Each structure stands twice: as C-alpha cells, then as structure tokens.
C-alpha cells in the first residue's frame with residue numbers, strides 16, 4: 001500500500017519553478033533512493049511531504065492525509081526526519097536533547113535513552129553536544145529521527161560523517177525498519193555501495209523526476225552497455241571477427257568487451273563455445289553510471305547548480 005503519494009507537484013520560489021510536476025509513490029516497507037544534482041528539488045519534495053511547505057499545484061498524501069493541514073499533527077509523530085547538516089542545542093547533553101525531542105513527539109524519554117544506546121552514544125549521553133564529533137552528531141540525528149518507531153522516515157544525506165562501521169550499522173537499522181513496514185526516502189549524493197539497500201531509485205533533475213524504478217528497470221531503460229571480462233589464453237585470436245570490435249581491453253590472460261543488452265544473449269552463447277576460456281563474468285551498469293546517464297542524457301538545459 002502506498003503510504004507516500006505525490007501527484008503532479010509544482011512549487012515556485014520567487015517566480016522560479018523548483019518543482020515541475022513531480023509524481024512519486026512510496027509503499028510500506030519500501031526504501032526509495034531520491035537522487036539528484038544540487039538544486040534538483042529533493043529537499044523541496046521532502047518539505048512538502050513533511051507539510052512544511054504547501055504545493056502551488058498537485059497533491060500530497062502521507063498516510064492518506066494532507067500533511068500541510070493543521071489536524072495532521074497527530075500523524076506527524078509517525079514521521080521521522082533527519083535533515084542534512086543537522087544541528088542541536090550545543091549546551092545540552094545528548095540525553096537532554098533526545099529527551100526534549102521525545103517529549104515534543106509525545107514519547108517517553110526512555111525510548112530516547114534506548115536509541116542513544118542503539119546508536120553507540122551511551123557513554124557520551126551525559127556529555128554536551130558541543131563536544132561531539134561530526135559522526136556523533138549525525139548518530140544523534142538518526143536517534144531522534146527514529147523516535148516513536150516512525151511509519152515514514154525521511155533521511156537527507158544520513159551517512160555523511162559516519163565511518164564505514166557506523167554506516168553499515170545504520171543500513172542494518174534501515175533494513176529492520178523496512179521489514180517492520182516503514183516507508184523510507186533516502187536522499188543521497190553518495191551513490192557507490194548504496195544499491196543493495198534501495199528498492200527503487202528516483203532521479204530528479206531541474207524540478208522533475210527524470211527516471212524512477214528498480215535498478216533492473218533503470219538498466220533496461222538506459223540501454224547502457226554491459227561489460228564482459230573473459231579470463232583464459234589466446235582469447236582475442238579465438239574470438240569470431242564480428243565480435244572483435246567489441247573488445248575494449250586485451251591483455252595476456254584476459255580480455256574485456258562491451259556489448260549492448262541485445263548483444264549480451266548472443267555473446268553468452270558464443271563464449272560458451274570459445275576455446276581457451278577459463279572463466280568469465282558480466283558486469284551490469286552500476287548506480288553511479290546509471291545516474292550519470294540519466295542526468296546528462298536527459299538534461300535539456302544547464303540551469304542546475306552542478307552534478308555532485
């Protein structure tokens with residue numbers, strides 16, 4: 001069931017369009033990666049979901065209701081949000097911050113204490129936030145976003161400042177929340193390594209959704225070439241003449257070819273009969289490659305700040 005529903009959203013700031021007909025759905029238990037250049041419209045979309053902004057046109061529904069309505073307040077406690085560059089009252093301790101935010105959400109501060117522990121901040125709970133490292137602040141931000149076991153979680157650059165171990169820990173928690181049915185939107189510029197955690201990806205550019213789907217759909221739509229690496233002996237000499245032009249790299253012991261998705265099937269049959277092949281592997285376009293393709297292939301003007 002769709003828990004976040006955006007239909008044909010438009011939004012302007014001082015006469016300049018920030019969103020131009022954005023439609024997106026996020027289901028219960030789904031993680032959507034929301035990607036895009038600086039200025040693409042991701043934060044504006046998140047603010048509309050939070051009800052912090054009203055759209056000029058289109059419709060926002062979160063858990064079936066309009067989040068900009070004042071009577072949405074009761075539902076808001078089911079939304080967790082981590083903004084980019086999160087900041088806190090520096091003079092308060094971690095425990096005081098989380099306790100305060102828990103009370104604002106109408107949740108027992110004890111849950112905040114448990115979340116601090118979960119985020120590895122137990123020892124630092126009584127320290128003032130001004131003494132926290134960037135990674136610790138980010139973990140405190142995540143702890144507050146998880147207050148109240150949210151049904152909707154909106155995360156803007158959640159792993160910035162986290163070391164690899166903390167990043168892994170973070171994604172394990174995301175997986176748990178997903179399994180409990182939470183709908184999660186994860187805005188990120190960090191594309192490498194994030195694929196396994198995303199059910200679908202939406203790429204935004206210049207206030208529009210340029211592409212949306214799971215990775216296999218985006219791959220099929222992109223028609224980007226696949227890479228085939230063959231290991232063995234005398235491979236290039238054995239390769240039939242019509243496939244020689246696909247060779248991108250030939251070294252002793254291996255050759256690398258690039259083929260279109262249509263050529264892949266034929267090539268798979270050819271290499272099965274090719275003498276000298278010891279082993280081979282296919283490499284599909286990864287998320288950063290798809291992202292580059294979608295952004296640059298679809299750009300119709302260059303008003304966006306830049307590609308990150």
Ligand SMILES: Nc1ncnc2c1ncn2[C@@H]1O[C@H](COP(=O)(O)OP(=O)(O)OP(=O)(O)O)[C@@H](O)[C@H]1O
Nearest residue numbers: 013014017018036037038039040041042043044045
């Ligand atoms: N409050 C505002 N007043 C004026 N313009 C705004 C405001 N908020 C956003 N914009 C403009 O709307 C466009 C979309 O901005 P938005 O912050 O949604 O992009 P973003 O994809 O989140 O970018 P980033 O990755 O840099 O955070 C940009 O051109 C931005 O300058």
